[in-house]
Amino acid sequence: MAISQVLINAVEKLKQEKIPTPRLDAEILLSHILKKSREYIYTYPNYKLSKSIVARYALCVTRRIKGEPIAYITGHKEFYGLNFFVNKNVLVPRPETELMVDEALRAAHNPANALQNGAGAQRITLIDVGTGSGCIIISLAKLLKNKIRNPKSEIRYLATDISKPALAIAKKNAKLHHVDKQINPAPLGQSYNKNNVNDNKKLPQRCGVKFLHGNLLEPFLKLIKKPKFKIQNSKFIILANLPYLTPAQIKNSPSIQCEPKIALNAGHDGLKYYRELFKQIKKLNTLYVMRYALCEIDPRQTVMLKQLIKKILPKAKIQIKKDLSGLNRLAIINIPNSCLSR
Ligand SMILES: C[S@@+](CC[C@H](N)C(=O)[O-])C[C@H]1O[C@@H](n2cnc3c(N)ncnc32)[C@H](O)[C@@H]1O
CATH class of the missing domain: 1.10.8.10 (Ubiquitin-associated (UBA) domain)
Known part of the structure; x- marks a missing residue:
């Protein structure tokens, strides 16, 4: 035929x-x-x-x-101009989530995030909570790898998920985009000498994403207790596109029936995971300088989310960004140290 x-x-x-x-x-x-x-x-x-x-x-x-999404049938989906493997264990990356990458890039480039003594050097920790396919953190690792040229800058890329099958896909995507190695190898023919930190050419750059299994920030909180994971004076940017739908919203959306419920369902008010995340943020030690949490939301949750933040992190400043359809989509939460428990 x-x-x-x-x-x-x-x-x-x-x-x-x-x-x-x-x-x-x-x-x-x-x-x-x-x-x-x-x-x-x-x-x-x-x-x-x-x-x-x-x-x-x-x-x-x-x-x-x-009812299967096209992306599950073809096995891949484009996000931020990059190709990502997807299967039934991960949410299909959505175009509206690209707004989070835009804003994280803006936050990473903000001069306020430069180290005071580092002549433009940056020390930033980006944590993608509920990484799914890894589309957010991998896009950022890939973009920032080429943009941040100061060899004294240090950007750490971390990602967590409660779903082991989702993490397997995220790791496969990190490999596809060459951001799976924790440290860039020294340039060919040169050996890296860690005592010679002034030799910029020989300084290794962190560009790989570290994937952690567990509940929201919990695996990260365990990691920073390890002495070798020195993270003081790093600015934090938490990226969270967590499940935010109610069971009724899921039932009434035929197009999402094949996607994993663990990526969608967030209890009776759709805020179960953000509520828990804000409580975890509050418990962070003040040594870890806090800056931003970027949270993707359902536009209908705007008022409830603001109330929730005011209750758990009363001194936080909240800005809501609209997506390309003009709908409230991203909460940018600036969290001063005074919000955290001492
Ligand atoms: C809405 S999906 C977002 C996936 C991806 N970040 C994206 O933007 O396409 C939410 C993700 O959060 C994960 N998740 C659900 N509950 C979690 C929890 N308690 N801790 C960590 N991750 C969780 C799900 O497995 C899923 O991968």
Whole structure:
């Protein structure tokens, strides 16, 4: 059967089943099966497909009709211009979450985050809580690796998740984007001499993401107790796109039924995890200079979230950013030391 006919049949089926973007989905799935671009499909409409290709394509269309996201069928999703592996164990990265990467970059570049004695050097710890596919922290590690050139700067990238299968995907993505190694090896032909810190060329840069299994910030709190994990005077940026939907919201959203409930369900008010996260933040020792927590929210939670922050971290300043659809999407919480328990 020719490409054009196979596509017409698929679009018809997807339309009948009320799939919102039938033509686009049919084209993406066919280009996935053919391992060719969508342009190829337009250029060769008369190209005859083998029976086995047509059968494999039909299976993909059936999966889509059953409600599986396109990204699970193709096995990948683009986020911040980068390609990420995804499967049923991780949330499909959403375009609105790119706002968190924009704001984290802004916070990382803020001169207020420079070390006082370091002539523009930065010491920042970025912690992605509930990392899922790793899309947020990996995008940041990849972008900052090239942008922060001062060899005395130190940026640590940490990520936690309660789901071990999700962490396995995040680690695979870190490897794909070459941000899986804790320390960059010394340049070829040169050995790194840690006593010679003035030799910028030989100084190793941290650029790898460290993935930790556990509940929200708990694995991080354990890590910083270890003497070798020296973190004093580092500015913290907590990145959290935690589950924020109620069971009723999940039930009423057919498009998310195949995604892991552990990535979506946040109890009766959708704030179960943010409530716990803010309580954990409050317990952080004041030695660890606190700065920002960036939290993605459901626009309908704005008022409740502000009340929650005022209750748990009363001196925190809150700014709400809108996404490209004009909806409240990101809470930027500036947390002074005076918020933390002593
Ligand atoms: C909404 S998804 C976000 C995934 C990813 N950060 C993104 O933006 O695409 C929430 C993630 O939080 C994780 N999660 C749920 N409960 C958690 C907990 N108590 N501690 C750590 N991670 C948790 C889930 O496994 C899931 O990967």
